[in-house]
Amino acid sequence: MAGVLNFRPTPVLRLPSSSRKPNNKVSLRVAAELSETSLPSSSASVSTEERLNNISPTISPPPNFKPPQPKRFAVRPDKIFDILGASLALIFRLGTGVFVSGYSASFVSSDEIPPGQYALEIAGFKVKETSKLGPRPEKPIEIYEFESCPFCRKVREIVAVLDLDVLFYPCPRNGPNFRRRVAQIGGKQQFPYMVDPNTGVSMYESDDIIKYLVGKYGDGTIPLMLSLGLLTSFAMIGRMGKGTSYSPSKLPPKPLELWAYEGSPFCKVVREVLVELELPHLLRCCARGSPKRQILYRQAGHFQVPYLEDPNTGVKMFESAEIVEYLRATYALP
Secondary structure (H helix, E strand, C coil): CCEEECCCCCCEECCCCCCCCCHHHHHHHHHHHCCCCCCCCCCCCCCHHHHCCCCCCCCCCCCCCCCCCCCCCCCCHHHHHHHHHHHHHHHHCCCCCCECCCCEEEEEEHHHCCCCCCCEEECCEEEEEECCCCCCCCCCEEEEECCCCHHHHHHHHHHHHHCCEEEEEECCECCCCHHHHHHHHHCCCCCCEEEECCCCEEECCHHHHHHHHHHHHCCCCEEHHHHCHHHHHHCCHHHCCCCCECCCECCCCCCEEEEECCCCHHHHHHHHHHHHCCCCEEEEECCECCCHHHHHHHHHCCCCCCEEEECCCCEEECCHHHHHHHHHHHHECC
16 A cells, blocks of 8 residues: 545534524525425325326437547537536535545555456556445435525535435426426425435425435434535536526436536536436436446446436437537427
């Protein structure tokens, strides 16, 4: 072993179960997220198939489409400013959502990593990464949200920290499908909204969702940055308005699958388009320290995110710029 680099966990704030939130947070949340529209709540569970029961036209990839070869640490020249803008969020949030809970890393010689095992290589050494995960849910958590909402970002960050798989139902403004669904099953349009099919729990309010997730699937502690909502709002400056409003699209019969994590600017630009097109997608979260990095490495022969799998067309591909073009060409309506 050449040396050891230990990442200490982000300072955490343990919230007692009896703590109360100040009333002014509620008014800020409603103003910043979405005005509420009260409707009768529905206790009936709604299956994935029922959520996607709209009549969908035939989905096929663009003519002569060929997935690009992955390029490590490369940015297409026409996308440089997009990636720079998306990177501002990472700076304002101090890397929250980049590392899985309990992350640590050590530099080891190359022969200490077995062939076929994913490991980052630096200056002739490989990085051995570990993490400490809590209980794993059997079914993906379901979250209704949209990309440009700062309160939704906080929830996406804890999803990355806890290394959870989540079925996202995008709710852009003027979206015809999932905003309406939230009002039907929850009683009002407010985001984020979480449904845990493993326990039957559903709730609004980002802080409550975070507290629930760390209590059920983590060690009960909340990273300090996830209690600083105003800093989350500043994180949206670099991509102001992106991932907010609906663009007419075809609703896919099956949710897409995206291997990604919240801290990556390359993943962010893809998520923006998924939200604008209102495309449901199963997020395979794989921040640094996630065991799913090895799963993707074994499955695709390479690890790089974002990685898109579209069960509606059979397309599997790397490269954020090309994924964005594929999504628009396949699902956007004229």
